[in-house]
Amino acid sequence: MIQTSQGLAEYLDNCQGDFRGLDTEADSLHRYHEKLCLLQFTDGENHALIDPLAIEDLSPLTKFLETASIWMHGADYDIVMMRRDLEVVPPVIWDTQIAARLLGVRQFGYANLVQHYLDIELSKASQKADWSQRPLTEKMEQYAINDVRYLKPMAEIMIASLKEKGRYEWFVESCDNAREKVLERPQSKEDPWRISGSGKMNPKGLAYLRALWYWRDTEAAEWDRPSFMVCGNKQLIAWVNQVLKGQTPELPKHFRSQRRKNFFKAITEVQELPDNKLPQRKKAGPKRIKDDGFDDRVNALMEKRDAVAAELDIDSSLIIARAVIESLAANEVEPAEVLMKWQVELLGL
Structure with a gap:
């Protein structure tokens, strides 16, 4: 457990090789004012727990992350936490969840992947723990370290498989796209009270x-x-x-x-x-105009998508979502505006 700025700087300076892995833990299940409570870091061999609740100056980490290429799993929430609490997001984030889905793995939780690729069963006992508590229990520390301990061996297997299947470039583009989509989201939601079930209310x-x-x-x-x-x-x-x-x-x-x-x-x-x-209902957007060929174009693209997905043995939604298909069929958007290059190529668009 690293609890001082000096210890953090020394650890990062002594990292070996070029692999870097990261995970975060917050107390969102236990506090209204959620905060970043723990960072798990690895160079593939040396693993560390970094305590942001104890370290007053996290600048050694934030400076490091400004230029780092980091491996993570399901990085969406972690990106949100880093942007808000550390005010930095690494320029390159490789995501094992994205890699697994592109390889056709249907159960892609971290523990599922460790079991699938390394035949190791992880405990989920601390999954909903209060990470703001100190000291952490030995069980919590073990759980936290395990979240990065297996990133490197899994990443090596996944990269080899992606290259063998000719999907490595898809992975690179997908990781970059996923990071950008999170950063494009507004940090605060307009009218957060408009929850599911409110749409038809007067x-x-x-x-x-x-x-x-x-x-x-x-x-x-x-x-x-x-x-x-x-x-x-x-x-x-x-x-x-x-x-x-x-x-x-x-x-x-x-x-x-x-x-x-x-x-x-x-x-x-x-x-x-x-x-x-009184608040008013949100006005619906312009009604979609469907010409006589709309349904045929939707069905054709759906069939193409499903056939390609079956051939590749991946989830069809990875290639294109139905909502995007309908937007394309209605000529509301161009393929390059809503799809990645590899998706456009697969669909022949």
Whole structure:
């Protein structure tokens, strides 16, 4: 466990070879204000746990990552965490999950891949642990180190297989594309209260949902627990529907009195809102114009995709998603705007 800036600098300076692997752990399952709690690092031979909660100056790591090529698994969330908490994302990220999918592996979780490629069974006992706790238990340390311990041997097998199958260039392009897509996402979501199930609600229902969403968010923040620990999204929708029917929502018995009071206060405030203050449904985009050949073009491209996927023995959605097929069939986009080069070539577009 590295807990000082000096120790971090010495470790990074002494890394051997050109392989670098990284994983991260956060406390999102246990805290409202989630934070980066642990980084696991490896050069393929020497593995280390880096403690960002103890190290005041992480600049040796951030400077290193500015120019690094890093191997990770399922890097999407890790990229989000690094951008937010470290303010740096490595320029090159090789992802074993992407490699596995391009090789036709259907179960591509990290433990699945370690079992598949190395015949080693990993424990999942600390998967939902609170990584902000200190000291870490021996079991948690072992779990964390295992998340990078096997990256190098798996990567070597995968690269050899990708090159043998002529898919290595696909892998390079796919990793770069995946990294860019994460970085293109806005860091904060507009109207986060517009959750699944809200699309058909009238303005009054949307107002209740918005109020209860922010009620839950405030409760979770004050408690410093994830919002799902207050209640789930489905429960919010159910309460809104009850209120719209003139019913009084029945709250869980474990809710403290102040939480109940705040809940009904939020509902009352909505009841007093004038119509011009109610949120509106989101306007649908322009309706897709389907000419007589639209369905034929969709079906032809679907058949082409499925045939290519079957021949390559990979998931067809890796080649092209149905939504993209429909956009192409409607002439709304050009192939190069929505597909990678290798996908365009496979589909003959």
